[in-house]
Amino acid sequence: DAGVIQSPRHEVTEMGQEVTLRCKPISGHNSLFWYRQTMMRGLELLIYFNNNVPIDDSGMPEDRFSAKMPNASFSTLKIQPSEPRDSAVYFCASSAPIGTSGAKNIQYFGAGTRLSVL
Amino acid sequence: AQSVAQPEDQVNVAEGNPLTVKCTYSVSGNPYLFWYVQYPNRGLQFLLKYITGDNLVKGSYGFEAEFNKSQTSFHLKKPSALVSDSALYFCAVRQNTNAGKSTFGDGTTLTVKP
Numbered sequence: 001d002a003g004v005i006q007s008p009r010h011e012v013t014e015m016g017q018e019v020t021l022r023c024k025p026i027s028g029h030n031s032l033f034w035y036r037q038t039m040m041r042g043l044e045l046l047i048y049f050n051n052n053v054p055i056d057d058s059g060m061p062e063d064r065f066s067a068k069m070p071n072a073s074f075s076t077l078k079i080q081p082s083e084p085r086d087s088a089v090y091f092c093a094s095s096a097p098i099g100t101s102g103a104k105n106i107q108y109f110g111a112g113t114r115l116s117v118l
Numbered sequence: 119a120q121s122v123a124q125p126e127d128q129v130n131v132a133e134g135n136p137l138t139v140k141c142t143y144s145v146s147g148n149p150y151l152f153w154y155v156q157y158p159n160r161g162l163q164f165l166l167k168y169i170t171g172d173n174l175v176k177g178s179y180g181f182e183a184e185f186n187k188s189q190t191s192f193h194l195k196k197p198s199a200l201v202s203d204s205a206l207y208f209c210a211v212r213q214n215t216n217a218g219k220s221t222f223g224d225g226t227t228l229t230v231k232p
Binding site for chain 1: 160163
């Protein structure tokens with residue numbers, strides 16, 4: 001398996017523009033997590049899905065952020081409108097269903113999308 | 119609620135010396151505990167986990183961690199550090215339920231000098 005795939009790897013945009021980050025989880029995984037990493041606040045969980053359903057979005061900073069998971073193999077994180085303080089590295093991670101031997105409970109992270117909002 | 123504390127922002131050791139990266143946690147019930155490592159410009163990678171059983175857990179790259187329930191700790195250790203171990207290390211905890219999120223610590227930067 002290619003692992004968790006995120007695109008784009010880098011995004012530079014201007015304040016006010018819409019930004020869409022994409023994630024393809026590992027095939028067979030049923031939980032998906034979006035994180036944001038900054039020097040100031042470290043690693044923050046934004047939202048996570050279980051079986052394509054959002055379970056906890058309490059980490060989403062405000063209404064400008066939205067996330068969707070239309071099917072088991074794709075998720076998006078959208079920021080509209082973007083602001084300079086949204087500049088960060090955004091990670092997607094997925095994990096296997098409970099009961100899967102060996103890999104259960106482990107989160108597998110993508111390489112991240114480095115977002116710069118000017 | 120669950121939380122993780124990594125009391126040291128930075129740990130410096132000389133190559134060949136033992137290393138310890140500290141982690142304490144708070145969670146309701148029995149915990150699932152994890153260590154992840156992040157190299158520059160990369161995502162986090164799983165190192166090891168404690169779910170149940172033996173309190174001493176062995177993981178990738180010669181790392182191990184000891185679960186101590188009375189001290190609510192899960193310190194990461196390695197007997198002999200390598201320069202290539204230099205990275206950012208995260209401890210994480212979650213409740214042992216069928217679904218749920220992990221809470222990550224703030225991370226500890228490990229620097230191993232030749």
